[in-house]
Amino acid sequence: MNDSLVVQVLAQAVVYGTPILFAALGELLAERSGVLNLGVEGMMLVGATMGFWGMQRAPGPTSLVLLLAVLTAAFAGLVMSAIHAFLVVTLRASQIVSGLALTIFAGGLGLSSYLGNDLGLADVPPKHQFSDIDVFGLKDVAVAGPILFHQSALVYASWAFVVLVAVYLGRTRLGLNVRAVGESPGAADSMGISVAGYRYAHVLAGGALAGLGGACYSLAITPGWTDGDSLVGGAGWIAIALVIFSFWRAELCLVGAYLFGGLSGGLPSALQAHGYKIKPEFLNALPYLMTIVVLVLVSTGLARRRIGAPAALGIAYVREER
Amino acid sequence: MIKVERRLEQPRWLSFAVPVGSVGVAFLVMALVLVITGHDPLHTYKRLFVAAFDGKAAWNDTITLATPILFTGLAAAVAFRMNLFNIGGEGQLYIGAITGSGVAFWLGPHHAKVLTIVLMCVCGAAGAALWALVPAVLKAFGRTNEIITSLMLNYVAGLLLTYMIFDSASPWRDVSTVQTRSFPQSIALQPSQFWPTVRPGGIVIPFGFMLAFGVAAVLWVLFRLTRFGYEMNVIGDSQRAARYSGMRTRRKILAVMAISGAVAGLAGTSQVGDFSHVLDASAQGLQAANYGYTGIVVAALARYNPIAVCLVGGLLGGLQNAGLFLQGADFPSGLVGVMQGIILFATLGGELLIRYRLRLGQRAASAAETAPAAEVA
Numbered sequence: 001m002n003d004s005l006v007v008q009v010l011a012q013a014v015v016y017g018t019p020i021l022f023a024a025l026g027e028l029l030a031e032r033s034g035v036l037n038l039g040v041e042g043m044m045l046v047g048a049t050m051g052f053w054g055m056q057r058a059p060g061p062t063s064l065v066l067l068l069a070v071l072t073a074a075f076a077g078l079v080m081s082a083i084h085a086f087l088v089v090t091l092r093a094s095q096i097v098s099g100l101a102l103t104i105f106a107g108g109l110g111l112s113s114y115l116g117n118d119l120g121l122a123d124v125p126p127k128h129q130f131s132d133i134d135v136f137g138l139k140d141v142a143v144a145g146p147i148l149f150h151q152s153a154l155v156y157a158s159w160a161f162v163v164l165v166a167v168y169l170g171r172t173r174l175g176l177n178v179r180a181v182g183e184s185p186g187a188a189d190s191m192g193i194s195v196a197g198y199r200y201a202h203v204l205a206g207g208a209l210a211g212l213g214g215a216c217y218s219l220a221i222t223p224g225w226t227d228g229d230s231l232v233g234g235a236g237w238i239a240i241a242l243v244i245f246s247f248w249r250a251e252l253c254l255v256g257a258y259l260f261g262g263l264s265g266g267l268p269s270a271l272q273a274h275g276y277k278i279k280p281e282f283l284n285a286l287p288y289l290m291t292i293v294v295l296v297l298v299s300t301g302l303a304r305r306r307i308g309a310p311a312a313l314g315i316a317y318v319r320e321e322r
Numbered sequence: 323m324i325k326v327e328r329r330l331e332q333p334r335w336l337s338f339a340v341p342v343g344s345v346g347v348a349f350l351v352m353a354l355v356l357v358i359t360g361h362d363p364l365h366t367y368k369r370l371f372v373a374a375f376d377g378k379a380a381w382n383d384t385i386t387l388a389t390p391i392l393f394t395g396l397a398a399a400v401a402f403r404m405n406l407f408n409i410g411g412e413g414q415l416y417i418g419a420i421t422g423s424g425v426a427f428w429l430g431p432h433h434a435k436v437l438t439i440v441l442m443c444v445c446g447a448a449g450a451a452l453w454a455l456v457p458a459v460l461k462a463f464g465r466t467n468e469i470i471t472s473l474m475l476n477y478v479a480g481l482l483l484t485y486m487i488f489d490s491a492s493p494w495r496d497v498s499t500v501q502t503r504s505f506p507q508s509i510a511l512q513p514s515q516f517w518p519t520v521r522p523g524g525i526v527i528p529f530g531f532m533l534a535f536g537v538a539a540v541l542w543v544l545f546r547l548t549r550f551g552y553e554m555n556v557i558g559d560s561q562r563a564a565r566y567s568g569m570r571t572r573r574k575i576l577a578v579m580a581i582s583g584a585v586a587g588l589a590g591t592s593q594v595g596d597f598s599h600v601l602d603a604s605a606q607g608l609q610a611a612n613y614g615y616t617g618i619v620v621a622a623l624a625r626y627n628p629i630a631v632c633l634v635g636g637l638l639g640g641l642q643n644a645g646l647f648l649q650g651a652d653f654p655s656g657l658v659g660v661m662q663g664i665i666l667f668a669t670l671g672g673e674l675l676i677r678y679r680l681r682l683g684q685r686a687a688s689a690a691e692t693a694p695a696a697e698v699a
Binding site for chain 2: 038083087091092093094096097098100101102103104105106107108109110111112113114115116117118227233234237240241244279281282284285288289291292295296299300
């Protein structure tokens with residue numbers, strides 16, 4: 001039962017969906033405050049690089065080392081996003097071009113390659129890595145066992161973040177303020193809410209989550225560091241698209257992330273394991289093609305009513321020009 | 323206390339000063355990064371300039387690497403000018419290489435060189451234009467975000483390129499010898515199909531490089547002297563205003579995206595025709611250099627002006643050249659991307675100076691009474 005193709009694909013979908021989920025939650029926070037950050041791919045790459053470095057350098061027992069590594073990755077992502085925040089919030093630069101600049105700056109031919117090579121991370125075997133936890137000893141339970149109860153700590157942390165973000169945005173005073181800043185910064189400003197402050201905070205939080213998402217690759221899924229952009233391979237862009245599909249709602253991000261996790265990691269490896277002969281190029285193109293298809297469906301159908309999109313997304317707030 | 327206020331008029335000299343200053347700032351910031359990470363910036367910069375601009379051989383390599391960047395820079399400039407964010411230059415380049423080389427393989431070596439080159443350019447441009455039309459149609463008729471769709475298609479185009487070289491059923495793959503059957507590679511152009519070069523004073527100028535200048539001139543005329551260019555500017559400023567005044571914005575999106583894609587495609591075709599003569603998926607091949615993304619940096623630094631793209635393309639070609647040939651302790655890998663990123667950041671920051679005026683200290687208070695001002699610090 002648990003060796004069947006479907007269960008394996010679903011279990012892998014959760015594994016490969018987790019980095020996308022972290023990054024999407026981060027992008028969700030930034031976008032809800034009205035800032036589009038297209039630098040997710042770059043922030044994830046730097047997070048992956050610095051997370052791996054932190055893991056190699058930190059002393060102590062495995063769990064502590066991994067915690068430190070994850071924190072390093074999150075901090076690295078945060079620092080990257082600070083550049084974007086400064087440019088678009090303080091200097092009112094174009095959010096689109098600044099985000100692209102961040103991806104070029106931090107990406108596979110940029111800072112992540114620079115740091116990885118400079119810190120000597122290439123071809124280094126990982127000292128530690130996240131292993132799957134057997135939660136409550138339920139890993140052999142039919143179907144649910146491998147999918148839900150035999151995953152790494154990062155997966156369980158991502159579930160906690162989904163709940164946290166959903167409750168924060170939907171049920172708290174601060175979350176309400178964030179939404180006000182994203183929907184109508186002028187109104188929020190006149191209520192005494194600091195538009196710039198909220199935007200900075202949420203872009204930085206988004207960067208930290210993107211860094212964390214990147215660390216999922218270098219610490220858990222494919223432990224190690226490789227030069228170039230293959231480590232993250234477009235997951236950052238899929239995460240940006242995912243925020244749109246999920247109508248800017250955290251709980252829907254979870255569903256979407258696993259859908260794309262299944263397509264990008266689960267399905268190809270499971271099909272290969274079961275001996276199906278499909279052109280690998282076609283299988284690898286699936287998540288990208290699916291992103292386009294879903295984006296078209298969402299933007300032509302439901303989102304005609306613009307469910308969830310923050311009204312001030314992508315627009316710099318200038319007090320005297322409102 | 324610094325006050326920021328909007329300029330009523332944007333002085334012309336600033337649109338030259340800001341890009342130049344951006345490059346200067348980029349070098350300064352990069353020097354800081356190099357020092358922090360334990361490198362000697364002066365030594366690195368010296369090696370960079372020697373590799374890129376010192377002597378004929380250096381110039382030849384710089385021109386070689388500037389050629390694709392000129393095309394992708396022009397491609398990005400066309401689209402970004404209308405606030406149409408075609409991030410798909412990278413993928414359109416691959417497609418241009420595939421279709422442009424395909425027609426040459428299909429023609430075979432026994433035709434006039436002129437015919438071969440014209441057909442390669444036409445097919446390369448047309449293939450890439452069609453590829454670029456996918457996000458354009460989705461944008462025009464489905465209001466789908468073109469940034470994400472054009473970017474996703476880059477990955478698909480990259481996989482298609484790999485497929486064309488590795489799949490045994492692909493007409494691009496060379497299966498003529500035992501060696502190529504076990505180590506996949508594409509068919510090669512015959513010498514009679516190679517694109518020509520001009521060699522004034524020992525410097526090799528490939529045909530693609532000259533073609534890029536031609537394209538830049540045509541685009542300049544298009545932007546400056548035609549109604550099409552005027553409407554592009556209006557749509558770029560305000561799509562709604564354009565629609566109310568009767569401009570056909572959908573058609574314009576399709577046309578501009580097709581032009582942008584075609585120009586990016588020529589970058590790929592010229593890679594095959596001028597330089598590699600095969601479809602290359604190796605580590606040094608089409609996918610290694612991110613020419614498509616570099617084009618965005620070029621276009622932004624040139625402020626989307628096709629003539630300026632030619633100048634900036636040369637500069638970034640030199641950077642790319644140095645990045646490709648120098649690598650080691652005093653020239654860390656990844657430096658090129660970091661530099662490009664910082665240049666873009668500085669350009670963006672510089673835009674603030676073009677659009678706004680900064681006032682310092684006491685004068686700010688009196689100025690605030692006459693003109694609206696916002697506080698930055």
